Every structure is written in C-alpha cells, then in structure tokens.
Amino acid sequence: MVPRRLLQGLPQQLLPHRRHMSIHLLTRMTVTDNSGAKELKVIGHVADKPAKLGDTVRAVVSECRPQGRVSRKDIVCAVVVRQRAPFSRPDGSVIRFQENTAVLLKRDLSGPIGTRVSGPVARELRAKNHMKIVMMASRVV
Numbered sequence: 001m002v003p004r005r006l007l008q009g010l011p012q013q014l015l016p017h018r019r020h021m022s023i024h025l026l027t028r029m030t031v032t033d034n035s036g037a038k039e040l041k042v043i044g045h046v047a048d049k050p051a052k053l054g055d056t057v058r059a060v061v062s063e064c065r066p067q068g069r070v071s072r073k074d075i076v077c078a079v080v081v082r083q084r085a086p087f088s089r090p091d092g093s094v095i096r097f098q099e100n101t102a103v104l105l106k107r108d109l110s111g112p113i114g115t116r117v118s119g120p121v122a123r124e125l126r127a128k129n130h131m132k133i134v135m136m137a138s139r140v141v
Helices: 131-136
Strands: 028-032 036-046 056-064 077-081 101-105 118-123 137-140
Touching: 028 077, 036 077, 036 101, 056 101, 077 118, 101 118, 118 131, 131 137
Parallel strands: 028 101, 118 137
Antiparallel strands: 028 036, 036 056, 056 077, 077 101
C-alpha cells in the first residue's frame, strides 16, 4: 500500500484503482414505498456491474410490516431511487442522498407494488422509464 501523501500530486490515471461506491451484492437498503417491506438485501443485479440510481436489482425482504403486501424472505425486484454514493450527472452536477433506498416492483416489472412513495427520488428514474414512480413521488431531485 502506497502512503496517501505520495499520491497527492499524481494525475487520476496513475492513482490505484478504487472500488466503485454504489449498490453491491448484500447491500442493505430501506424501502420507501407502502408495500409493507422495511428493509431489503440485494442478491443480484440486472447488469454485470454494481447498480446505481434508476437501476433494477433483485433483493430479498429482510424486514417487513405485519399486514403488508410482501412478507419476509420474499424475492422481489426493486428500483434504486436514492443512493449514498455521489452520482455525477452529465451536466457536471453531483447528487448524493443520506441513505440507500428502493421501490419494489411487480413480478413483470410493469410498475411499483405500493401506491405511495415517501421522500424525494432522483431525476434519473425519468430517463430509465420509471414514470409511475416519478409521478407518485413527492419530489424529484
């Protein structure tokens, strides 16, 4: 391991490779809709790389409410609506949320299971054709 003080003046290409800060396998996420789930654990990605805002992931429900539409140990699909890692947009702005959250999707991925989304969601959902989630959200950032 190279001391950090020796790396300070080097260009970005010469710096050691850093792991991407985004949604990896076994990441725990909170659920921001009223489907009945409280917490998810990511068990798979649709793409080969780690998920970021607007991507669909496979997850297992690790905590839920008693009278919810989903139960514990159910395998569901979910869309990442907020992530803690800084996300760079094409216009140069950077967005970062306080927690990793997701919205649960139906089995055929046609829309969300819940009928309400609490809190803000990222604008990237609109570009990835998750318009039902954008319309249910209280705010789009």
